[in-house]
Amino acid sequence: MANTQPDEGFRLLIGAGDGVGIATGDPAPDAPPAEDPVPADPEAPAAEKPKADDTDWKAESRKHEARAKANAEAAKELAKLKAAQMTDDEKRAAESAQTAKERDEARAELAIERAARKHGITDDKDLELLFGIPADKVDALAKALSERNKPAPAGRSGNPVEGEKPKRTPTTLTGAIGAHYA
Numbered sequence: 001m002a003n004t005q006p007d008e009g010f011r012l013l014i015g016a017g018d019g020v021g022i023a024t025g026d027p028a029p030d031a032p033p034a035e036d037p038v039p040a041d042p043e044a045p046a047a048e049k050p051k052a053d054d055t056d057w058k059a060e061s062r063k064h065e066a067r068a069k070a071n072a073e074a075a076k077e078l079a080k081l082k083a084a085q086m087t088d089d090e091k092r093a094a095e096s097a098q099t100a101k102e103r104d105e106a107r108a109e110l111a112i113e114r115a116a117r118k119h120g121i122t123d124d125k126d127l128e129l130l131f132g133i134p135a136d137k138v139d140a141l142a143k144a145l146s147e148r149n150k151p152a153p154a155g156r157s158g159n160p161v162e163g164e165k166p167k168r169t170p171t172t173l174t175g176a177i178g179a180h181y182a
Contacts, residue, residue, distance in 0.1 A: 104135075107135050108131075108133075108134070108135045108138070110135075111135040111136075111138045111139070112127065112130045112131065112133075112138055112142075114139075115130065115138045115139045115141075115142035115143075116130070116142060118139070118142070119142045119143055119145070119146035120146055121142055121145055121146055121149075123149070126145045126149070129141070129145065130142060130145075
């Protein structure tokens with residue numbers, strides 16, 4: 001949609017003879033005065049926009065890596081301080097929670113391995129789908145994945161379907177016509 005308002009500082013005169021509007025350089029009487037584009041400090045250099053190619057990505061990466069290492073060290077120190085300030089009961093509760101978490105992870109991994117072995121899943125991508133699923137739902141998802149990966153029956157391709165004997169290929173024209181209409 002085009003802007004139908006005249007630019008600030010111009011006045012549009014309509015009906016100036018041939019029916020075409022004429023824009024003049026005179027400011028419109030109701031328009032506020034235009035601001036002076038000169039900066040307040042004339043000796044200050046004009047700010048240039050940085051080009052996208054001017055960024056030194058290696059230096060930026062190194063800077064962020066150093067900051068991440070410092071943050072990791074600070075986090076370790078904070079964890080040590082918190083651990084030192086914990087009471088014996090809090091320490092036992094934290095150890096218990098950590099042990100329960102490890103136990104649940106081990107059970108989930110065992111359920112995934114059992115379901116994969118039971119349903120014949122060997123594809124790494126399918127195994128990755130099973131991680132993060134609650135242990136009680138792994139078997140159902142593994143069964144669905146194994147059903148999806150089964151080869152489709154051959155159908156009309158001439159290959160045997162579920163234990164049928166392979167069809168013989170006709171070797172003569174009469175045999176081909178007979179097989180076609182059979």
